[in-house]
Amino acid sequence: MHLALGxxxxxxxxxxTAALRADVAPYxxxxxxxxxxxxxxxxVAAIxxxxxxxxxxxxxxxxxxxxxxxAVLIASPLLVAGLKAAGITAAADDVTHVAFVIALLVALQRFPLAPMNRRDRLKAALDAGTVLTGGMVLLWYVSFGPYVDAHGLSLAVVVAAGVYPLVDLALLFIVARALLRGSDPSATRPLRLLAAGTLVLFAGDGVHGYLHGHGQVEMHSPWQFVCWITTDALLAAAAAEQCRAISAGRREARTDRGSSRHMPFAxxxxxxxxxxxxxxxxxxLYPWGGLAIxxxxxxxxxxxxxxxxxRESDERASTDSLTGLANRARFRATSYRNLARSARAGRHSAVLVIDMNGFKEVNDTLGHKSGDLVLVEFAEILKRCVPAPGLPCRMGGDEFSVVLTDLDYPEQAYEVAGRIAAAMGPVAIDNRLIPLAASIGVAVSAPGELTHDEIVHRADLAMYRAKALGPETRWAVWQASLEPQAAAA
Incomplete structure (x- = not known):
């Protein structure tokens, strides 16, 4: 569907473009x-x-x-014709366009956003306010300011020149807030497409405002139409994307604000x-140039x-403070992203679930400080043995995991498990040699085969199989026979 729309x-x-070269009216x-x-x-897709x-x-x-x-967009030609027939000619296009933008604003405001605590919501609102202020500065410079400068400041001038900026700025604030907070996972990609369309619409209205501010009210710039057509195409793509997600029964989704965090800086x-x-x-240059610089x-x-x-805050939020490995939240997000990318690229991905053997005895006999040192030593082994772009993680306590991405064949995951097992040995803690041992479970997903929960479940079963083999370091690969239903049968 997206290809057809493109x-x-x-x-x-x-x-x-061909019509423009021939005559303005056909264009x-x-x-x-x-x-x-x-x-x-x-x-049709939105319905x-x-x-x-x-x-x-x-x-x-x-x-x-x-x-x-x-629907307002589709009916615009008829609405414009009706307004002109009623004698409203100067603002006919403006009335229909503003109605379209207001309806779009209501739609964006209704999209469910990612849950946040009060402080994070306030931060997102302040960032959106920064973006809004930047938009106000831009519109003042290119459209509203020149119009006021040419016609003087009065209520009639403000109404005539301020309708577009006001609705556009409201739309810009809602879009910025949605992008900075992140949407509910079920609407992440459609909302991004809608947001992209509204930002292009903002640019198109900026062109209109520039023409309006420079006395070219009746002219429609080709760039203005390009922006509006691009907006309409992106809105259609957003609705089609939501329908595609429904049809595919998408099982993996994530909330990711990504580069939208840079919007206030921009x-x-x-x-x-x-x-x-x-x-x-x-x-x-004096005084305004120097002050501006x-x-x-x-x-x-x-x-x-x-x-x-x-960046420091993000790292703390996604890193285990003791070992420096990725934490559970980053493991989950990376696994989701890895499985989706591997499905598109046609490559395998894998998860290793690792549980240390005998760690409780170390804590009980030597104390938690020695236990922490053991965890740090084991984390160093994972860092050495897991090749990039693999991600070693600490899930909590003595539980660890590894995400392996871009695998050409499953045996590459087995090689990593074997490398970790081979690196295990005694470590010196407080002048005592403490043996390191772990049970390692390996699960591999063919392209698009498994979800995050499924591959972790399989790796868990394989880890328990390895632990059942004894206290020494072992690793096992998931097999269908490890499933409880298969065992019961």
Missing amino acids: VLYVAVLMLS EAVAEGARVLFGVIGM RASRAPALLPRLRQAWRAVTVSL AVTMAHVLMLTAALQEDE GGAVLSAFVLCRQTLVQ
């Missing part, structure tokens, strides 16, 4: 027709998503709102670039420090 999008742009007709076409495709019982009720409500926004950077640009255009440098230092603090 091909259709490219074909529409090529046809629009606008082709562009409007393309918008209606993408609106129909998106609305299907809004009726899917597998989705959360709030998510179904969001897709109903998306359906309304796309907004601050853009604001300073605009200030420097304005100072240079006015040829006023100084403010940009200060902001750069603050942002760099904030980036380092954020």
Whole structure:
């Protein structure tokens, strides 16, 4: 479906370009027709998503709102014609476009977001506010400011020039908040596509505002239509992606804010670039040029420090403080990502579950301090024996795990287990030699075969099989006979 939409999008742009070279009027007709076409495709998919019982009720409500926004888009030519027939000609396009944006804003506001504590929600809101402020600076510079400068500041001017910016800024805030908080796993990819579409829409409205602010109210720029068509295509792709996820019965999903965390930094950077640009255009290095440069440098230092603090915080949140290995949360996230990537690439992936043997006796006889040193020594063995991009993890206590990715064949996972077993031996703790021993379970997934829970379950069963063989270091591979149902039969 995405491939078909991509091909259709490219074909529409090529046809629009050809029409533009011929005449402006046919170009606008082709562009409007393309918008209606993408609106129909998106609305059909959105209706299907809004009726899917597998989705959360709030998510179904969001897709109903998306359906309304796309219905407004489809009906726009008729609405414009009706408004013009009623004598409303100057603002006919604006009325329908604002209605479309408001419906889209409601839809985005209804999407379920990832759960957060109060402090994290406040941080996400502040970051979204930073992005909103950057958007306000941009719109003031390119559209609203020039219009006010040309016509003076009055209520009529604010109403005439402020409708687009107000709804766009509200939309920008909702999108930034959603991206910075992260969505419910069932809607992660569709929401990203919707967010991308709204950001492109924001750019298109910026072009409209620039024309409006420079006295070209009646003109439609080709770039404006490109932005709007791209937005419509992305909205259709988002609805199609949600339907694809429903049909596939996606079993693995994750919440990942990824590069969206850099949005506030980008907004601050853009604001300073605009200030420097304005100072240079006015040829006023004193005082505004120097102040703008100084403010940009200060902001750069603050942002760099904030980036380092954020990176340090992320590392603490995903790292075991004692051993320096990845913790349980990072193990789970990496395993999900690894299985999905391996399925797409057609490669194997594996999980090793490791339980140390005799660790309780070390704690009981030598104390917890010696036990911690034993754990650190074993963590060093895992770091040496697990090749990159494999990830050794401490799950808690004396339980460890390993994620192995991009395997060409299952035997590569067995080699890693054998290497860990061979590296086990006595270690010196407080002038005493303490033997290290562990039980290792190995489970391998063919491309797209297993979910995270399934592969971990298999590795657990294999680990218990290895532990049953004795207190020495052993490793075992999952077999169907290890399943309880098979054993009972």
